[in-house]
Structure formats: structure tokens, C-alpha cells
Amino acid sequence: MISPELENLAHRGVLKREPPARAEHEGLVASAAARLADAARPDLSLESRFDLAYNAAHALALAALRRMGYRSDSRYAVFQVLPHTAGLPTATWRFLAKCHERRNLAEYEGARSLDGRLIADLVRAAEELMKAVSALRPPGE
Secondary structure, eight states: OOOHHHHHHHHTTSSEEOOOOHHHHHHHHHHHHHHHHHHTOTTSOHHHHHHHHHHHHHHHHHHHHHHTTEEOSOHHHHHHTHHHHTOOOHHHHHHHHHHHHHHHHHHHHOOOOOOHHHHHHHHHHHHHHHHHHHHSOOTTO
């Protein structure tokens, strides 16, 4: 199941072709599930919950991309291709891309502009992604 959109990105060097690995896929999904569970804990700081939910979403987006036989060095690209790898709507990947921007601002510039609503929306987006990835056949099936 080759995607013309993903092949175009591979041709441009945004993605790299690499055979999918079932163990990697399962590890990414398991890691995301654990992080999502922790992200829902109200006793953790907003920063911790954001990091956990963001990294869960990234792991799931990467699992979906790897399942298709591609890899990317760009975190942004992993979210950008979600309509082609997990069938998610454009609005979801754009929201995750905004969270990626927030993550970068916090990580590289020390910006702190998190609130409970953003965290809740990020957890919901990651849960939506978990459902989509869980509905996909793992590599090798």
C-alpha cells in the first residue's frame, strides 16, 4: 500500500524508506499508552503532563509512519503525514503541530505558556491517534 504523498516526500528527502518492524511498532504503541495514562494524572505538573501527552502523540505518529515503511528525522513531518498514515483529519495534525511548536519554545527558549485546557485537548488528540493506530494492522500481518 504505497502512498503517492509519502513517496513524494521520500523523493524530496523529507522521509526515508525503511522496512517496518513489528517490534518497533509495538514498542512505540506501548510507550505511548504508558505516557498517555500518566498524562491524565492531575497530581503532575502541567509541564510534565504536556511532555507526556506530546511524546505519546509523537510515538503514535511515528508508529503509523513506520508501519507504512518510512522514517523521518523531522518531528513536524511525522505529524504532518498523519492524514496519510493514520487517516486523521487535517485539523488534528495541525493541532499537534502547534503543540510541537509549544514544545520547541519550552525546550529551547524556556517559554512556559501551558494551561489545563491545552493539556486536555492534547490528551484527547493523542487518544484519537491511539484509536486510529490501534485500528491499523501492525507490520507483518
